[in-house]
Amino acid sequence: MAELVGVYAASHGPMIVRNREKLTPAENESLDSAFTELGRRIKAARPDALIIISPDHWVNFFIDNLPAICVGVGEVHDGPPEPWFKAFPHRTLAGHPPLAEHVVRTALERDFEPSVSYRLKLDHGFCIPLWKAGLDPLPAVVPVVLNDIEPPFPSVKRCYAWGALLAEAVASFPGKLRVGILATGGLSHSIGEPDMGRIDEAFDRECLRQFESGNPSALLGFLGERLHGAGNGASEVRNWVAAHGAARGRGFELIRYDPIPNVYVGCGFASWNLG
Amino acid sequence: MAELVGVYAASHGPMIVRNREKLTPAENESLDSAFTELGRRIKAARPDALIIISPDHWVNFFIDNLPAICVGVGEVHDGPPEPWFKAFPHRTLAGHPPLAEHVVRTALERDFEPSVSYRLKLDHGFCIPLWKAGLDPLPAVVPVVLNDIEPPFPSVKRCYAWGALLAEAVASFPGKLRVGILATGGLSHSIGEPDMGRIDEAFDRECLRQFESGNPSALLGFLGERLHGAGNGASEVRNWVAAHGAARGRGFELIRYDPIPNVYVGCGFASWNLG
Amino acid sequence: MRDYWLSKLFFDLQDPPLADAYRADRKSVLARYPLKAEVRAAVEADDVAALYRLVNPYLLRFYFLMAGMPEEEFLRRIRATGATDTKRAARG
Amino acid sequence: MRDYWLSKLFFDLQDPPLADAYRADRKSVLARYPLKAEVRAAVEADDVAALYRLVNPYLLRFYFLMAGMPEEEFLRRIRATGATDTKRAARG
Ligand SMILES: [Fe+3]
Ligand SMILES: [Fe+3]
Numbered sequence: 001m002a003e004l005v006g007v008y009a010a011s012h013g014p015m016i017v018r019n020r021e022k023l024t025p026a027e028n029e030s031l032d033s034a035f036t037e038l039g040r041r042i043k044a045a046r047p048d049a050l051i052i053i054s055p056d057h058w059v060n061f062f063i064d065n066l067p068a069i070c071v072g073v074g075e076v077h078d079g080p081p082e083p084w085f086k087a088f089p090h091r092t093l094a095g096h097p098p099l100a101e102h103v104v105r106t107a108l109e110r111d112f113e114p115s116v117s118y119r120l121k122l123d124h125g126f127c128i129p130l131w132k133a134g135l136d137p138l139p140a141v142v143p144v145v146l147n148d149i150e151p152p153f154p155s156v157k158r159c160y161a162w163g164a165l166l167a168e169a170v171a172s173f174p175g176k177l178r179v180g181i182l183a184t185g186g187l188s189h190s191i192g193e194p195d196m197g198r199i200d201e202a203f204d205r206e207c208l209r210q211f212e213s214g215n216p217s218a219l220l221g222f223l224g225e226r227l228h229g230a231g232n233g234a235s236e237v238r239n240w241v242a243a244h245g246a247a248r249g250r251g252f253e254l255i256r257y258d259p260i261p262n263v264y265v266g267c268g269f270a271s272w273n274l275g
Numbered sequence: 276m277a278e279l280v281g282v283y284a285a286s287h288g289p290m291i292v293r294n295r296e297k298l299t300p301a302e303n304e305s306l307d308s309a310f311t312e313l314g315r316r317i318k319a320a321r322p323d324a325l326i327i328i329s330p331d332h333w334v335n336f337f338i339d340n341l342p343a344i345c346v347g348v349g350e351v352h353d354g355p356p357e358p359w360f361k362a363f364p365h366r367t368l369a370g371h372p373p374l375a376e377h378v379v380r381t382a383l384e385r386d387f388e389p390s391v392s393y394r395l396k397l398d399h400g401f402c403i404p405l406w407k408a409g410l411d412p413l414p415a416v417v418p419v420v421l422n423d424i425e426p427p428f429p430s431v432k433r434c435y436a437w438g439a440l441l442a443e444a445v446a447s448f449p450g451k452l453r454v455g456i457l458a459t460g461g462l463s464h465s466i467g468e469p470d471m472g473r474i475d476e477a478f479d480r481e482c483l484r485q486f487e488s489g490n491p492s493a494l495l496g497f498l499g500e501r502l503h504g505a506g507n508g509a510s511e512v513r514n515w516v517a518a519h520g521a522a523r524g525r526g527f528e529l530i531r532y533d534p535i536p537n538v539y540v541g542c543g544f545a546s547w548n549l550g
Numbered sequence: 551m552r553d554y555w556l557s558k559l560f561f562d563l564q565d566p567p568l569a570d571a572y573r574a575d576r577k578s579v580l581a582r583y584p585l586k587a588e589v590r591a592a593v594e595a596d597d598v599a600a601l602y603r604l605v606n607p608y609l610l611r612f613y614f615l616m617a618g619m620p621e622e623e624f625l626r627r628i629r630a631t632g633a634t635d636t637k638r639a640a641r642g
Numbered sequence: 643m644r645d646y647w648l649s650k651l652f653f654d655l656q657d658p659p660l661a662d663a664y665r666a667d668r669k670s671v672l673a674r675y676p677l678k679a680e681v682r683a684a685v686e687a688d689d690v691a692a693l694y695r696l697v698n699p700y701l702l703r704f705y706f707l708m709a710g711m712p713e714e715e716f717l718r719r720i721r722a723t724g725a726t727d728t729k730r731a732a733r734g
Contacts, residue, residue: 058609062561063552064395065340068388074646083566097643104427111433113343115390118646120339150552150606152379158386192607194631232607333701337653338644349554358658372551393554425644425698467699469723507699 002099002173006045006180007247007272009211009240010038010129012054013189013265017128018084022262032132034256034269039133041255041271047180049096049140051103051166053239054125054184055148060117067115068154069162071107072143073100078121088127089136096140099173103142106169112162120145129184139180146242148185148235156223159238160216163245170246183243185236187257187266193232199259203230204266207237211244211270214251219244233265247272277374277448281320281455282522282547284486284515285313285404286462287329288540292403293359297537307407309531309544314408316530316546322455324371324415326378326441328514329400329459330423335392342390343429344437346382347418348375353396363402364411371415374448378417381444387437395420404459414455421517423460423510431498434513435491438520445521458518460511462532462541468507474534478505479541482512486519486545489526494519508540522547553604556593559583560609569616598627645696648685651675652701661708690719 016031023031042050059081061067074095080088107114120143130138144166147153154162163181170179187207188200203226210219223241227234244252255269291306298306317325334356336342349370355363382389395418405413419441422428429437438456445454462482463475478501485494498516502509519527530544559580563569572579580590592600596619602610614624651672655661664671672682684692688711694702706716 058561058564058606058612061340063391063393063554063557063606065336065342065345065390065392067340067342067390068383070340073643081564101643108343108427108429108433111386111430111436113388113429113433115340115342116338117340118338118644118649149608152383154383154388155386158383158388161386192602192609192611192628194629196611196625196628333653333656333698333704338646338649338698348551356656376551393552393557424700467694467701467703467720469721471703471717471720 002170002175002177002179004167004170004181004246004274005047005178006042007243007274008038008042008180008182009243009252009268009270010035010133010182010184011186011265011267011269012125012128012184013263013267014084014124015263015265016132017124019262023260027258027260030256030258031267034258035129035132036134037255038129038269038271039135042133042135042180045180046178047139048178049099049142051142051144051179051181052126052184053144053146053181053242055236055239056145057123057125057149059121059123060145063150066147066150067145068147070115070117070145071100071104072117072120072145073097073104074118074120077141077143078119080123080127081121082124085124085127088131090138093122093138094140096142098175099177099179100142102173103166103169106172107165110165112165125184129182146239148238153235153238156220156227156238156241159241160220160245163242164248166242167246167248181243181246183239185239186234187237187268188230189233189265190231191233191264195231197261197264198231199261199266200230201259201266203234204257204259204268208254208257208268211240211252212254214249216244216249243272247274250275277445277450277452277454279442279445279456279521279549280322280453281317282518282549283313283317283455283457284518284527284543284545285310285408285457285459286540286542286544287400287403287459288464288538288542289359289399290538290540291407292362292399294537298535302533302535305531305533306542309533310404310407311409312530313404313544313546314410317408317410317455320455321453322414323453324374324417326417326419326454326456327401327459328419328421328456328517330511330514331420332398332400332424334396334398335420338425341422341425342420343422345390345392345420346375346379347392347395347420348372348379349393349395352416352418353394355398355402356396357399360399360402363406365413368397368413369415371417373450374452374454375417377448378441378444381447382440385440387440400459404457421514423513428510428513431495431502431513431516434516435495435520438517439523441517442521442523456518456521458514460514461509462512462543463505464508464540465506466508466539470506472536472539473506474536474541475505476534476541478509479532479534479543483529483532483543486515486527487529489524491519491524518547522549525550552606553589555583555585556589556601557605557609559585560605560613563613563616573618598624599631602628602631644698645681647675647677648681648693649697649701651677652697652705655705655708665710690716691723694720694723
């Protein structure tokens with residue numbers, strides 16, 4: 001049986017890469033060291049495969065067929081197509097079809113209904129954390145694309161259930177495999193909206209406190225009230241909620257919180273306690 | 276509040292159109308009169324909108340993003356692209372965005388997770404029954420595309436739940452609207468498989484009896500045991516199961532069963548009792 | 551409710567060669583999309599507020615960046631749209 | 643597990659102009675798809691049984707119809723593949 005060896009969260013704001021020369025040396029250093037610590041923890045867990053939960057920022061899906069959630073089952077995924085992200089060293093990333101197909105089958109048996117993709121482009125949401133965390137060689141990647149971008153969205157409660165389902169699928173996977181889960185995105189930010197650029201630090205700090213405390217129902221209640229006010233990009237905290245569900249709501253240890261205006265995003269990094 | 280005014284099932288085998296000159300006059304007449312009776316019942320119910328549950332036969336979706344279920348929310352849908360179906364008189368079909376979006380929102384609130392499409396081509400699965408039933412003018416169409424074509428599929432239990440959800444969404448739709456539900460596809464057939472052309476008449480007759488009886492748990496048990504043996508195309512009976520759920524499992528009245536070898540499909544037509 | 555063809559235009563413009571073509575000759579690219587007259591007019595006028603109501607905000611932001619509007623100018627215009635709290639809430 | 647590029651080829655061939663091009667010059671269309679050598683060989687040999695294992699059966703059937711194989715011949719060949727019951731069951 002496979003083993004869940006670690007659950008992680010990291011922001012993925014493009015400006016971490018695109019705006020690097022506009023950030024202060026202290027800001028860049030703080031982000032770099034947060035990613036490095038994240039990478040240290042992931043490497044220490046030695047995952048063979050990493051399930052990465054991230055939205056699709058319009059590189060794969062369009063509104064002619066926009067899935068609430070999609071699982072990538074391909075043998076290979078394409079690297080990030082963003083023209084500003086050519087520094088990413090991998091043109092393709094290896095997938096893990098047996099684990100991914102097991103996730104899909106388990107989901108369908110349990111009344112979840114993902115879309116399935118044999119070929120995904122993994123955008124900066126997947127690849128900024130992989131790259132900045134310095135994972136090389138990369139573990140096999142099972143992408144889970146959660147719609148945080150175009151409303152309406154899956155409920156936070158459902159995202160939590162999805163995380164629990166992922167943990168169940170890992171536990172029941174027939175094969176010796178060390179599996180990690182990485183949720184990317186968030187915290188507060190706003191893109192293409194009238195409050196673009198606003199970072200809601202009060203929301204972020206309370207949100208992080210809720211994730212730390214390991215009380216899932218309090219977290220879901222808090223998000224139900226406050227998430228919609230933290231900017232459209234804050235919707236990506238849904239991915240963190242899924243990771244929380246995978247960790248059985250045990251709470252996480254914060255690595256860093258960096259609310260950097262030139263990144264537009266309240267950047268957070270954490271790893272869950274697996275008890 | 277909207278009202279569910281009728282729930283219907285019809286086969287959609289392409290050979291009904293493509294092989295018309297190969298069928299005996301009696302076979303064509305039997306199919307024609309079954310569609311005509313279906314049309315008479317739908318017209319008598321005077322639906323403003325018709326939710327049609329059908330698979331996509333590879334005209335919209337590919338394995339780069341294959342949804343388990345997709346709801347079409349567009350103002351307009353495209354007519355069937357099949358080159359052999361040029362006789363279909365409508366290049367476009369009007370959608371019903373308010374009802375469709377209400378279905379999507381209700382689904383997400385209730386832990387269902389459809390893909391959403393603003394622009395679908397409606398293939399023969401949707402348009403053969405509409406055309407042959409003689410619905411003109413057409414009611415507004417809300418397409419619900421259920422994956423019956425490429426495994427793995429949603430479970431029959433989940434399809435039943437989807438039907439109940441559709442009925443709930445209709446009942447809670449804020450607006451005066453008469454809504455019908457039409458499930459298409461099935462019964463037994465096999466396409467591109469070693470048993471292609473086989474019609475499993477014994478399965479079909481028992482299946483129809485189960486739908487007539489209005490005992491959903493017996494039906495689901497029967498399908499769990501027998502559906503996979505009735506040919507890959509029999510998977511479309513899932514759509515009928517969703518209709519059954521929408522009708523609260525009340526059972527249906529059979530209009531016709533035509534197991535015609537040159538159609539490759541055990542063709543069935545029915546309308547549910549809404550009590 | 552999104553405007554389908556406007557969304558498609560913005561989505562397609564993520565392809566760098568099409569973006570080049572658009573910057574070189576906006577009209578000939580626009581002609582390939584069956585935009586409603588008022589939507590086309592809003593595109594031609596760089597009307598951020600009008601387009602904001604018809605398209606996903608990530609695509610909106612991408613579009614003006616691609617089209618060459620300075621980030622500061624886009625921020626000024628999008629902030630000036632002053633959408634209601636109700637609308638923001640609906641976008642969760 | 644499907645073969646992605648074979649599936650893509652069969653899917654794309656639903657476009658009538660591409661189907662015409664394929665019937666006129668199969669090799670030049672095939673060259674656009676990065677098929678594995680053994681998959682390409684199976685296509686060139688019209689090997690129904692080999693292709694059956696790699697692609698959705700609806701697409702398989704469509705492909706041979708499009709390529710001009712008479713329905714009777716396709717039925718003869720697909721029936722001869724004699725897939726196991728296990729496989730049929732998995733396709734539910
Ligand atoms: Fe993002
Ligand atoms: Fe069909």
